[in-house]
Amino acid sequence: MRLKNSFNIHRCGQANLIVIIFTIIMFTGIILLFLSFLQERESRDYMNLYAHNLLLSILRSDTGYLDEGCKLVSDVIACSFSLKPWKCGNVIPCETLARQKVTKYLQEYGNLKKNYRYLFIVEPDKRIISYGMKKMTLKIGDESLENEKIEKIVANEKIQKIEHGSQKLLNVKIILAKK
Amino acid sequence: MVFGIIAAAFLVSFIVYYLQTYTGLQEDVQRGKILNNFEMICEDVYLTGNPVDFNQFSEIKFNLNFDVSEPPGIVSSMGKTPLKVMVLFSPGKRVFIDDGSLDMKWFKFRYVIAMPRSRVIFVPMKNTELVWSLIENITEHMPDSTGFKNRITFGFCSGNVLKENFCGEDGKDLCDKKEFLEKIKEKNAPGFFDCKKTVSNVNGEYRFIKISTSCTSPSRGLCVTLPDSNGIGRIYINGSKNYLIYKDALDIVSAIVGYDYKTIYGIAGENLYIYKNREFSKKISIAAEMMSNRAILIASEIENALRNGELDSDSMDAQCLPLFHRFAMLMNQIKSIISDKDYYTSLGTTITLKTKLDEIENLHSKMVISGCDYEI
Amino acid sequence: MKYKGQIQLMEQIITLFFIIIIIVFIIFFLTVWQVSRANVEKNRVEQRRAMNILKRMIVSEYLVKENSMFDDSKLTSMLDRCEDLEKLFGENWFAEIKIINGKNDIPCSPGVYDTNCNLWTYCKKKGNFTSYILPVNVYRKVGWIFRRGIVPKVYPAYIKVGVYHETKK
Numbered sequence: 001m002r003l004k005n006s007f008n009i010h011r012c013g014q015a016n017l018i019v020i021i022f023t024i025i026m027f028t029g030i031i032l033l034f035l036s037f038l039q040e041r042e043s044r045d046y047m048n049l050y051a052h053n054l055l056l057s058i059l060r061s062d063t064g065y066l067d068e069g070c071k072l073v074s075d076v077i078a079c080s081f082s083l084k085p086w087k088c089g090n091v092i093p094c095e096t097l098a099r100q101k102v103t104k105y106l107q108e109y110g111n112l113k114k115n116y117r118y119l120f121i122v123e124p125d126k127r128i129i130s131y132g133m134k135k136m137t138l139k140i141g142d143e144s145l146e147n148e149k150i151e152k153i154v155a156n157e158k159i160q161k162i163e164h165g166s167q168k169l170l171n172v173k174i175i176l177a178k179k
Numbered sequence: 180m181v182f183g184i185i186a187a188a189f190l191v192s193f194i195v196y197y198l199q200t201y202t203g204l205q206e207d208v209q210r211g212k213i214l215n216n217f218e219m220i221c222e223d224v225y226l227t228g229n230p231v232d233f234n235q236f237s238e239i240k241f242n243l244n245f246d247v248s249e250p251p252g253i254v255s256s257m258g259k260t261p262l263k264v265m266v267l268f269s270p271g272k273r274v275f276i277d278d279g280s281l282d283m284k285w286f287k288f289r290y291v292i293a294m295p296r297s298r299v300i301f302v303p304m305k306n307t308e309l310v311w312s313l314i315e316n317i318t319e320h321m322p323d324s325t326g327f328k329n330r331i332t333f334g335f336c337s338g339n340v341l342k343e344n345f346c347g348e349d350g351k352d353l354c355d356k357k358e359f360l361e362k363i364k365e366k367n368a369p370g371f372f373d374c375k376k377t378v379s380n381v382n383g384e385y386r387f388i389k390i391s392t393s394c395t396s397p398s399r400g401l402c403v404t405l406p407d408s409n410g411i412g413r414i415y416i417n418g419s420k421n422y423l424i425y426k427d428a429l430d431i432v433s434a435i436v437g438y439d440y441k442t443i444y445g446i447a448g449e450n451l452y453i454y455k456n457r458e459f460s461k462k463i464s465i466a467a468e469m470m471s472n473r474a475i476l477i478a479s480e481i482e483n484a485l486r487n488g489e490l491d492s493d494s495m496d497a498q499c500l501p502l503f504h505r506f507a508m509l510m511n512q513i514k515s516i517i518s519d520k521d522y523y524t525s526l527g528t529t530i531t532l533k534t535k536l537d538e539i540e541n542l543h544s545k546m547v548i549s550g551c552d553y554e555i
Numbered sequence: 556m557k558y559k560g561q562i563q564l565m566e567q568i569i570t571l572f573f574i575i576i577i578i579v580f581i582i583f584f585l586t587v588w589q590v591s592r593a594n595v596e597k598n599r600v601e602q603r604r605a606m607n608i609l610k611r612m613i614v615s616e617y618l619v620k621e622n623s624m625f626d627d628s629k630l631t632s633m634l635d636r637c638e639d640l641e642k643l644f645g646e647n648w649f650a651e652i653k654i655i656n657g658k659n660d661i662p663c664s665p666g667v668y669d670t671n672c673n674l675w676t677y678c679k680k681k682g683n684f685t686s687y688i689l690p691v692n693v694y695r696k697v698g699w700i701f702r703r704g705i706v707p708k709v710y711p712a713y714i715k716v717g718v719y720h721e722t723k724k
Contacts (some may be wrong), residue, residue, distance in 0.1 A: 020573040053623055057690040061711045105711050108655045112688055226610050287616055465639045469617055472632035476668040480697050489700045496705045
């Protein structure tokens with residue numbers, strides 16, 4: 001009986017010790033969990049603004065060519081979708097110039113946020129049947145981004161042009177994702 | 180047991196005392212949060228141009244005032260909450276916040292108005308183009324609460340007839356700004372006599388604005404004289420011995436938003452008018468110097484191009500040179516006039532300022548048409 | 556048997572020791588938690604302020620031609636006018652606008668219209684800061700000069716706005 005009691009007392013003490021150690025481990029775990037929430041992440045709000053401004057800045061920039069339909073990046077993109085596209089400065093086809101400029105600007109802006117991947121997509125708006133427009137999708141950048149199931153930041157804009165009495169409406173999208 | 184009772188009594192009294200203090204602290208903390216939210220939302224409206232209803236002032240008891248002394252801000256039991264953007268503020272439990280701008284062609288003087296549900300009643304004393312033009316100009320610079328709950332509506336009064344409900348699909352609803360501006364074109368006031376209609380103004384909803392060729396201190400609300408040939412007139416507020424000089428619609432709107440309410444800082448309409456003019460002086464001063472420097476920079480670049488033979492002397496840009504020089508000179512004159520702290524209190528100074536501002540506006544429009552500058 | 560009491564005593568002492576460790580741990584954790592919360596809050600306030608100044612600058616009539624498109628002549632006119640900018644946007648911040656053209660920084664000078672310069676800096680001083688960067692455009696009034704006229708040009712650029720951390724004096 002006495003032996004059993006002393007054995008039980010040992011067990012009781014050991015059980016206490018185990019509970020205490022378990023509590024310490026739990027607390028450490030909770031602290032680490034809280035600390036992980038303290039890590040700063042770029043806010044969603046800011047990144048949405050960044051993506052939208054990036055898209056707008058690229059579209060509004062000059063290409064360096066002064067002929068009509070070639071002055072701005074949005075102009076050469078619209079020209080790329082024409083059934084009869086022209087050459088800017090009589091030298092370079094619209095689509096080539098559009099790809100050149102967008103790639104260059106994406107690379108240059110990419111240096112500001114090196115830990116992101118970018119994809120630039122243009123396609124005709126499906127709601128408007130535009131005559132004289134090519135049915136194609138222009139994709140510039142990391143094309144694998146489009147179908148990846150990861151957290152993305154997307155910004156949208158429209159390019160609207162009237163050409164020979166007919167309205168051209170293009171949807172432009174930029175997708176950003178962390179590397 | 181005795182010890183236990185004593186300890187319990189001590190503990191209970193400590194908790195009760197702490198809760199009392201804490202509740203008071205909690206209320207102040209809540210007030211502080213609401214004021215910060217208000218300030219953030221005003222800034223948001225200023226940046227985005229999207230109006231909102233702000234009802235958080237109804238959540239807790241507030242005693243709010245607007246103090247125009249530097250830095251201008253909203254005064255409450257929490258002290259003064261300064262405002263980062265210009266806000267014409269009239270306290271109320273539920274306020275409507277909208278942005279607006281005074282378009283000077285070369286610059287947009289932007290502002291935010293935050294005011295509670297209001298019925299702005301015009302009392303035109305004459306049926307002339309000038310009267311209707313003034314009413315339209317004032318309304319253009321008021322908030323547009325179409326589709327929102329805290330409505331700022333407009334109407335007319337003449338004699339004992341109060342005409343407010345003549346808008347909406349059935350023609351029986353109150354008029355928000357957009358619809359009222361359409362209705363003004365019909366020039367359909369109930370008459371052109373002083374308003375004798377008594378209204379229950381317990382919630383301070385009604386704001387009466389008499390438009391007349393001459394005014395004296397009105398028995399209620401505001402009396403606004405028609406502008407003279409310089410575009411300048413006077414505003415008389417009930418309860419104020421002085422009149423205020425207006426040179427643009429925003430001077431009148433400031434007085435309307437503040438109205439004739441008596442506060443510890445004086446008559447609210449007068450205070451907001453002073454606030455508007457001080458902000459105008461601060462901002463236009465900086466803008467005038469910037470635009471003057473800008474005009475000189477562009478002119479010097481054109482001169483260089485002419486000198487180097489890169490630009491023909493009969494080109495359009497060469498023709499812009501004298502316009503840029505004149506523009507820079509006028510901007511410097513504006514800056515000099517407005518540097519006088521009390522410029523808005525002197526009729527002579529106001530006339531000079533208005534004349535110069537009109538001249539610059541016309542000059543800039545000419546520059547835009549000529550292709551010398553872009554439209555702002 | 557003989558050691559039963561000593562064993563019990565040891566267990567109690569060890570248990571007590573661990574309980575004390577836990578209590579000290581909790582106190583330490585709460586203190587660190589409060590301090591880091593205060594720092595996080597301070598950072599958040601500075602971040603919010605930087606974001607607010609950024610949003611106001613990209614629509615400011617003193618600097619832009621249209622939203623997110625700065626006018627180079629306005630930018631140059633406002634160089635060396637930090638005091639005036641502080642009246643508009645508050646104190647303790649800086650802003651940098653740079654044209655992205657692959658070139659090194661060529662700072663613009665006040666009072667000089669230079670079509671080669673690509674960097675405008677306002678209110679910069681030494682210190683740690685929290686900043687945000689945003690793509691924008693710069694409209695250059697004198698882009699191309701031809702005999703028959705001047706044609707403006709729009710460049711891709713970025714704006715960086717930072718708020719200095721407040722230091723105790």
